[in-house]
Amino acid sequence: MNSALSNDNMKSKIRIASGQGFWGDLLEAPVNQVTKGEIDYLVMDYLAEVTMSILQKQKNRNPNLGYARDLPDLMKRILPICVEKKIKVITNGGGVNPVHCADEILEHAVKLGVEKLMIAVVLGDDIHDRIDELIEAGAELNNMETGESIKSVKHKILSANVYFGAMPIVEALNHEADIVITGRTTDTGLTLAPMIYEFGWDPKDYDLMSAGTVAGHILECGAQSTGGNFLGDWMSIENMAEIGFPIAEAYPNGEFVVTKHDNTGGKVSEETVAEQLLYEIGDPTDYITPDCVADFTSIKLEDLGNNKVKVFNVKGKPDTEFYKVSCSYDDGFSTSGNLTYSWPQALSKAKAADKILRKRLENLNLKFDEIRSEFIGYNATHESLAKKIDEDNINEIVLRVSVRSHDRKAITSFGKEIAPLILTGPPSVTGFAGGRPKPSDVVAYWPALIKKDLVKPQVRILNLS
Amino acid sequence: MKIKLIDIAHGRSGDKGDAANIGIIAYDDKGYKILEKHLTADKVKEHFKGICKGKVERFELPNIRALNFLLHNTLGGGGTVSLKHDAQGKTLAAALLRMEIDI
Incomplete structure (x- = not known):
């Protein structure tokens, strides 16, 4: 695939902005990214592992659902600006139903009077209905952490998705799509793809692939690289209320500058970027993505001042022959109940209440896989x-008791045992509002690997009609 | 001489399944030398005894003056299986910074 062929106007610099670090992130962030300064791309990561199972459940109930529902509403707000400024949007918010997500955005576009819009949808990651077929074709799908065979959980799988990388998005951009909506794509691929497309990078240049991947890692959690959740001198971070989300100013040689729009809060420094580099990584020499294996020990940072940090010297190795697969499966139920105890003897009261509750649960002969008591304000x-x-x-302590069971009734019964503690346990207790704790589904994960030749990403083009 | 880790380093933690990852970053080169020499995997394992039920792996990133630790079997099952209030280990970097080191 030679992306340079279809791209005559090679740019010398592009600005890629992160708009969401997860589904549920600041809703104003993407709006600020497209209005408060110049950018070329807006990338938004919506998918965590737990999100895929939630979306699959929504789609099971209603075949029109299964994507980040905030996304079409957001696009309705920013579409006129994106069209005017020629900002392309790349997001994995399509979840398990990216086509319907794209359709809804097109409907908004029509109502807004947008004349020309192309949305490319990346499909093929959802293998939920193909598991048997893929096993037959030679995919083992053993648990990559424990080595267990998938047979033990196959019947209760809720969702199964392959993580695609940047290349299907590059293909979409080659079609000159304005918006790219994907299902399960790596967070890093969202940011790497526009660099490959705009700079005509060779996908076999693994240092460049790794540079774009590192940029993606720095952008993927939104404001976590611009002063949010910063454990260094957090009090020095100014105006967190209006925190600016990160922007990667990327160059054809693989170097990039992490920054944010002027007149936004937060801070970009070597320290804020370094914290994000370490977030959720394992062996830093082996950061595996579908596009490359990046070596985080090669990365060099240089603080240019004024909320600009240059990232350079990134090295990497070839990608592996596998895609990662993430399956989720039903694994029982859980719930938590809270009660607040005040001074005097707040901790002793909470501990006594916990003991009483456990005795009552025992007397009811309820079966739990786990009961956990925590004393918020203490440990x-x-x-x-x-x-x-x-x-x-100690002024006050919140007793938090959580239970997990494969017996839904046990969880429901537990929920009925919290409120009675107010009148039948230790004194000066409050904080029980909002009704009985209800059972929620426990979703467990099954990470696996699959040979790349067994699954093929597909790009579908949807035009404004 | 005893020094507090929180005085020479900062960091960030998160989850990787049932394992927690804790990245610790020294504020300067001198601090990194202390981390490199004294903040061993064994010391981290000992610090988190009762919390970390598996092995602790240590990785070095001298380029950003950092160490990354993987604490296996630490998050009560991870994901939505975990009943922990901090099921994703978000506060464990701060918990590691409680450590005092004899130098």
């Missing part, structure tokens, strides 16, 4: 590392 985050505190200095 819910750092557990045994929490500093011991003098009971007299």
Whole structure:
């Protein structure tokens, strides 16, 4: 695939902006990205592993659903600006129904009076209905962490998706699509793709593939690289209320500058970028994507000041012969209940209430896979590392009890045992509002690998009619 | 001499299935030398005893003055299986920064 062939106007620099770090992120962020300064691409990551199973369930109930429903509403807001400024949008918010998502955006475009719009949809990642066929064709789909055979969970699989990389998006851009909607695409592929397309990069130049992948990693969690969730000197981060989301200013040689729009809050420094580089990585020399294997120990950062950090010297190796597959399956039910106890003896009261509750659950002969008690205000985050505190200095404690079971009735019964503690347990207790805790589905993951030649991405073009 | 890790480093943590990843970054080169020498996988395993039920792997990123740790079997099953309030290990970088190191 030679992307340079179809792209006559090679650019010397492109600005790729991150608009969402996850489904549920700041809704104003993508609007600010297209209005507060110049950008060429807006990329938005909507999909976490848990999201795919939720979307699959929605599609099972209604075949018109199964994508990030915020996305068409957002596009309705920003489409006129994107059309005017020629900003292309790339997102994996199509979930398990990218075609319907694209259709809905086209409907908005018609109502907005947009005259010309091409949406490319990337398909082929959803293998939920093809698992048997693929196993027959030689895919093992064993759990890549435990080695277990997929047979044990095959009957309860909720969703199964292959992670595609940048190349299907590059193909979409080669068709001159204005918007690219994908299903399960790697977060990094969303950012790498426009670089390959605009600069005519050879997909076998693994240092360049890795450079774009690192840019994608820095952009994929939104403001986590611009001062959000920053554990360094967090108090020095100004105006987090209006935090600017990251922008990668990319160059043909693979170097890029991480920045944000002027007049936005937050901060881009070596420290904020370094924290994001380390986020959710394993072996840094082996950052595996469908496009390449990037070496994070090669990355060099240079603070250019004024919220600009240059990233360069990225090295990488060839991609592997596999795609990653993420399956989700039903694994029982869980719920949590909270009660708040005040001074005096807040912690002792919460501990006593926990003991009483557990005795009652035992008397009811309910079967749980796990019961977990946490004391928020004391040890819910750092557990045994929490500093011991003098009971007299504790103003209040939230008792949080959580249960997990394959028996839905046990979870429902647990939900009925929380409120009674108010009148039948330790005193000065409150915070029970919003009704009984309800069972929610536990969704477990089955990560696997599949040979790349067994699944083929497809690009479908939808034009404004 | 005892130093507090939080005085020489910052970091970020997250989940990789049932494993937590904790990235720790030194504020300067001198700090990185201390991390490199003293913040061993064994020390991290000992620090998180009772929380981390699997092995601890350590990876070095001298280019950004950082160490990355993978703490296996730490998040109570991970994903939506975990009943932990911090099921994704978001606060574990701060928990590691509680450590004091003898140098």
